[in-house]
Amino acid sequence: MLSRADDYPIHQTPEPIAVSGTDRNFYDRYFFSAGSPDGSAVVGAALGVYPHLNIIDCAVSVLHGGQQHSLFASRILHGERMDLRVGPVTLEVLEPLQRLALTIAPNDSGISGEMLFTGRAAPILEPRFIRRIGTRTLMDVTRMTQGGQWSGQISAAGVTHDLAGWRGTRDRSWGVRPIGAPDAQSPQPATPPQFFWLWTPTAFDDWHLFFHSNDDEHGRPWNRAGVLVRLKDGAQFPLEDPRMALAFRPGSRHAGAARLEARLPDGRPVTVDFRIGENFMMRGIGYGHPVRGHGMFQGPDAAAHEVIDLAGVDPANPTNAHVQGLCEAQLSIGGAAPVAGRGLFEQLAIGPHAPSGFRELFDLAG
Structure with missing residues (x-):
C-alpha cells in the first residue's frame, strides 16, 4: 500500500515504505528520558511503530514522590509511518539528529505538557544487535543513542515540572525484536x-x-560497548575492555551499586562508580507490560492511565525485573579527581548469569 512517506526519497528497497521486509516483528521506536538536576523526578517515554502489525503505540510516565504515573495510548497505524500522533501524544522531529518535541495534550490521565529535547552532541551508533535462538532470529536491531538537555514542562498528579536544566538521553532503534502477542509456536x-x-x-x-x-x-x-562523548567538541572516545562489577540488593535482581572500569584508546584508565537509588519501572512505558506491552492490540484508538506505588513493588515479581535505576555517578579519567553526574542504570536479568550468581529462571540475590 502507498502512504504519504512514499513521496519522500527515503526508500531502501523496491517496496513501498509501508512494507519493511517480511518479519512480522519489525519495529521502529523512539525512547526518551529526562531527569531533574536533584534526582527527585524522572520522565520516561516510548513511542513505537509496528508496520506489519499496523499499530502505533506510546507511553509517557512520570516518577516523583514515590509514585509513577503512566499514560498509555495505542491506535491502528493505517500504514502511515510518518504520522507520529497517538491519543493525546504527538512526536515531532524538528531537526533530525538534534531536536525533537513531545507534546501531550490535556487528557483524563492528568499527564500533559510540552517537552523539547536538544542534543548536547551528535548521537552515537551502537554495535548491531543480532541474537538467534537456533535458526530463528530473536533480535536484529540497529540503535543510536544521544545525550541531551530538556526544556518545556510536564504535569502529572497535580504537579507541574519545569524542565529547564533537566538532562537525559534518547535513543532510536529499529529492526526485529519480539513485539505484540507472543509466538504461538516456540x-x-x-x-x-x-x-x-x-x-x-x-x-x-x-x-x-x-x-x-x-x-x-x-x-x-x-x-x-562503551563510549565517552566530550561535549565541548563532540569527540567520541570508545572504551576499551569495559567491565562492570555489580552489587545486588538482597532479594532482588537489581543492583544498588556498581563500578565500571575501562581504558581510553590512549591507555588512560576510566572508572565510573554508580550509586543507584529509586527504580523507574519500565513496565510503566510498556516494556514487559502484561496488557499494554509494545505492539499489543488495544483497540482502534485506546488510552489508559496507571499508577505504580514504588513502596508496593515486589522485586520477586518478574514483571518488575526490568528497571532503570536513578543513579548518581562519579567519573574519573586517568586518575584525576572524580566529577559528579546523574543518569540511569538500566537492568534486566532473566535466567542464569554466572558472574551475578543467578542459576535459575528468576532466583534472587541473597
Whole structure:
C-alpha cells in the first residue's frame, strides 16, 4: 500500500515504505528520558511503530514522590509511518539528529505538557544487535543513542515540572525484536529463557557516558560497548575492555551499586562508580507490560492511565525485573579527581548469569 512517506526519497528497497521486509516483528521506536538536576523526578517515554502489525503505540510516565504515573495510548497505524500522533501524544522531529518535541495534550490521565529535547552532541551508533535462538532470529536491531538537555514542562498528579536544566538521553532503534502477542509456536528444541542487559547513559557537565552489555549465561558478552562523548567538541572516545562489577540488593535482581572500569584508546584508565537509588519501572512505558506491552492490540484508538506505588513493588515479581535505576555517578579519567553526574542504570536479568550468581529462571540475590 502507498502512504504519504512514499513521496519522500527515503526508500531502501523496491517496496513501498509501508512494507519493511517480511518479519512480522519489525519495529521502529523512539525512547526518551529526562531527569531533574536533584534526582527527585524522572520522565520516561516510548513511542513505537509496528508496520506489519499496523499499530502505533506510546507511553509517557512520570516518577516523583514515590509514585509513577503512566499514560498509555495505542491506535491502528493505517500504514502511515510518518504520522507520529497517538491519543493525546504527538512526536515531532524538528531537526533530525538534534531536536525533537513531545507534546501531550490535556487528557483524563492528568499527564500533559510540552517537552523539547536538544542534543548536547551528535548521537552515537551502537554495535548491531543480532541474537538467534537456533535458526530463528530473536533480535536484529540497529540503535543510536544521544545525550541531551530538556526544556518545556510536564504535569502529572497535580504537579507541574519545569524542565529547564533537566538532562537525559534518547535513543532510536529499529529492526526485529519480539513485539505484540507472543509466538504461538516456540522454536524446538525448547531453550530456557536467558537475557542479561545493562545500559548506563549518564550525563556529566563535560561528558556523556554510554555503556551497555548483553551477556550470555556464562557472563560472556555477545554485545558490549562503551563510549565517552566530550561535549565541548563532540569527540567520541570508545572504551576499551569495559567491565562492570555489580552489587545486588538482597532479594532482588537489581543492583544498588556498581563500578565500571575501562581504558581510553590512549591507555588512560576510566572508572565510573554508580550509586543507584529509586527504580523507574519500565513496565510503566510498556516494556514487559502484561496488557499494554509494545505492539499489543488495544483497540482502534485506546488510552489508559496507571499508577505504580514504588513502596508496593515486589522485586520477586518478574514483571518488575526490568528497571532503570536513578543513579548518581562519579567519573574519573586517568586518575584525576572524580566529577559528579546523574543518569540511569538500566537492568534486566532473566535466567542464569554466572558472574551475578543467578542459576535459575528468576532466583534472587541473597
